[in-house]
Amino acid sequence: MTRMGEPLAIRLEGGVALPDAVLEAARRAGLAFADVSGFGELEWVELQRGEGVARLVGPFDLLDLKGRIRRVGERDVAEFVVTLSRHTDAGLEVLGGRLARAVGSFLELRIEPLAALAAPATPAPATPAPPPREPAPARVEKMVLGEKWAEALAESKRLERGAAAGVWDDGPPAVVPKRGDIVNHRQFGRCVVAKIDDDYVFLKKPDGRIVQLGLPILTFAIQGTEGDATVLDVQVRRG
Numbered sequence: 433m434t435r436m437g438e439p440l441a442i443r444l445e446g447g448v449a450l451p452d453a454v455l456e457a458a459r460r461a462g463l464a465f466a467d468v469s470g471f472g473e474l475e476w477v478e479l480q481r482g483e484g485v486a487r488l489v490g491p492f493d494l495l496d497l498k499g500r501i502r503r504v505g506e507r508d509v510a511e512f513v514v515t516l517s518r519h520t521d522a523g524l525e526v527l528g529g530r531l532a533r534a535v536g537s538f539l540e541l542r543i544e545p546l547a548a549l550a551a552p553a554t555p556a557p558a559t560p561a562p563p564p565r566e567p568a569p570a571r572v573e574k575m576v577l578g579e580k581w582a583e584a585l586a587e588s589k590r591l592e593r594g595a596a597a598g599v600w601d602d603g604p605p606a607v608v609p610k611r612g613d614i615v616n617h618r619q620f621g622r623c624v625v626a627k628i629d630d631d632y633v634f635l636k637k638p639d640g641r642i643v644q645l646g647l648p649i650l651t652f653a654i655q656g657t658e659g660d661a662t663v664l665d666v667q668v669r670r671g
Contacts, residue, residue, distance in 0.1 A: 440543040448472070450534040451510035455501060458543055464503035465546045468512070471496060472539035477516065478532040485532045488607075489654060489662050492516040494536065495526075501543075521610050521628045607652040609633065613662045616655070 440461050444453050454468060474492040478485040499512030515528040609615060613625045615635055623635035626642055633650070635643050652664045 438545065440541075440545075442541050442543070444472075444539045444541070445537065448536045448539045450474075450531060450536065450539070451501075451512060453539070454512075454541065454543075455508045455510055457541070458501050459508065461543070463501070463543060463545050464508075466501055467544045467546060468499050468501060468510075468541060469497060469544075470494070470539055470541035472536050474516065474534045474536040477514070477534040479514075479527075479529040480532045481529070487654065488527075489657060490516075490518055491537075492518045494539070497531075497539075497541075499531075500546075520608060522608060522630055525608075607654055607664065608647075609652055609662065609664055612660070613664060614658060615652070616663070616665045618667075 440457075440463070442457050444457065458464075458466060458468075472494045474490050474494050476487065476489050477492060478487045493516065494514060495517055496515040497512055498514075499510060501508065501510045503509070512531040513528070514531045514534075515526070517524055517526045519525075609625045609628065611625050611628060615623045615625060615633075617623050617635065620635060620637045620643060623637050623643075625633060626636045627634040628647075631647055632644050633647055635645065637643060649669050651667050651669050653667075655663045655665055657663060
């Protein structure tokens with residue numbers, strides 16, 4: 433167990449599952465309340481979007497992870513905000529948001545313990561009860577949460593507004609195929625992405641011919657993977 437107030441630095445490798453691996457490392461170190469930061473590489477990630485999640489296939493460079501772990505009753509809870517990047521045929525894509533789940537090849541973490549809140553003192557029987565007021569521990573909790581989370585939440589909001597960074601604003605994150613991916617087209621059937629640029633995607637049809645489609649009018653949805661290729665459905669945007 434780490435001494436109270438002493439940060440813990442760890443490296444996790446090989447099929448790292450988030451947030452479970454972080455919670456397990458904190459439990460082994462005897463930490464129930466701590467701030468977490470780190471970086472690494474992720475194979476896939478699920479980011480929270482409203483009531484649901486968006487699943488994205490990597491590999492991703494985990495540029496930054498920030499958040500907190502705490503024990504609520506008998507349950508350990510983790511809340512993380514992440515910033516990610518990946519290379520595509522169209523260039524470098526950067527995105528981020530609140531983490532739901534992920535699996536990575538490695539993760540380097542700094543876990544910084546936070547002081548637990550003390551229970552309010554019981555007044556002596558002969559001493560009159562003081563007027564009701566907010567207990568000092570509650571003010572400590574408010575200060576810690578407010579100051580520690582302000583930076584992470586501001587970063588999350590900036591990422592959600594960052595259209596130039598390729599992050600969603602009012603809709604789900606844009607999904608763009610890469611060369612070698614499989615695209616199910618309603619008219620052309622099961623096609624392979626032969627080439628993609630900023631304006632067009634070139635699909636190789638089952639008969640070997642190439643068809644060119646304009647990217648701005650298309651919407652892609654990930655259906656799964658086959659080996660190193662991502663399988664996507666494509667639809668033409670309406671309006």
